[in-house]
Amino acid sequence: MTGYDTIDEILQEIVAEIEAGRAEEMTMYKSLAPVYDYLFASTYDYETNNEYVQLIAPDTDSFDYLCAGCGSGRLLQVFAETAPDATATGVDLNEEMLAIAGDRLRHITGVTLEQGNVLNCDGKFDVVSAFNLIQQFEDET
Numbered sequence: 001m002t003g004y005d006t007i008d009e010i011l012q013e014i015v016a017e018i019e020a021g022r023a024e025e026m027t028m029y030k031s032l033a034p035v036y037d038y039l040f041a042s043t044y045d046y047e048t049n050n051e052y053v054q055l056i057a058p059d060t061d062s063f064d065y066l067c068a069g070c071g072s073g074r075l076l077q078v079f080a081e082t083a084p085d086a087t088a089t090g091v092d093l094n095e096e097m098l099a100i101a102g103d104r105l106r107h108i109t110g111v112t113l114e115q116g117n118v119l120n121c122d123g124k125f126d127v128v129s130a131f132n133l134i135q136q137f138e139d140e141t
Contacts, residue, residue: 007035007038010034010035011035014031014032014035017031030094030096030097033072033094033096033097033099033100034096034100036071036072036097036100037072037074037100044074044131044132046074046075046077046078047078049075049078049129049131050075050078050079050082052129053065053075053079053127053129054082054083056127057083057086057126057127058126058127061083061085061086062085062086062087063083063086063087063126063127064086064087064088064089064123064124064125064126064127065079065083065086065087065088065089065125065126065127065128065129066088066089066091066118066121066123066125066127066128066129067079067088067089067090067091067129068091068118068121068128068129068130068133069091069092069118069130069131069132069133070090070091070092070097070098070101070113071092071094071097071101071132072097072100072101072104073090073100073101073102073104073105073111073113074104075129075131076088076090076101076104076105076108076111077104077105077108080105080108080110080111084110085110086110087110087111087112088110088111088112089111089112089113089114089121089123089125090105090111090112090113090114091113091114091115091116091117091118091121092113092115093115093116093117094115095115098113098115101113118130118133
């Protein structure tokens with residue numbers, strides 16, 4: 001999806017793809033990647049979510065943080081600005097979202113992005129957040 005002049009054109013394209021039945025391979029999350037930040041800017045409070053992360057962080061400037069379901073990287077960006085000595089890993093299933101996060105975070109050190117299922121993530125982390133992701137898991141998980 002390139003060459004659009006407005007968000008409305010992007011949304012119209014997404015709706016057309018879904019209505020045309022070409023959506024079987026794409027999830028709503030994947031199809032919303034280009035406009036995710038625009039649509040949810042007033043819904044998600046990244047500053048407050050970051051405050052929660054900071055509250056449960058160890059009493060040190062240097063710690064490892066895992067952002068499960070990092071999406072477009074907004075929370076990681078806020079986190080990196082408030083905890084520059086910490087390291088962060090963002091994990092998301094969606095490559096389109098990770099591409100947006102990669103663009104957003106390209107000049108920020110200490111943040112890495114991984115595509116995959118967070119349940120298969122290797123590593124040791126001091127803090128893990130799953131804002132807007134936890135509801136996607138089955139009760140047993």
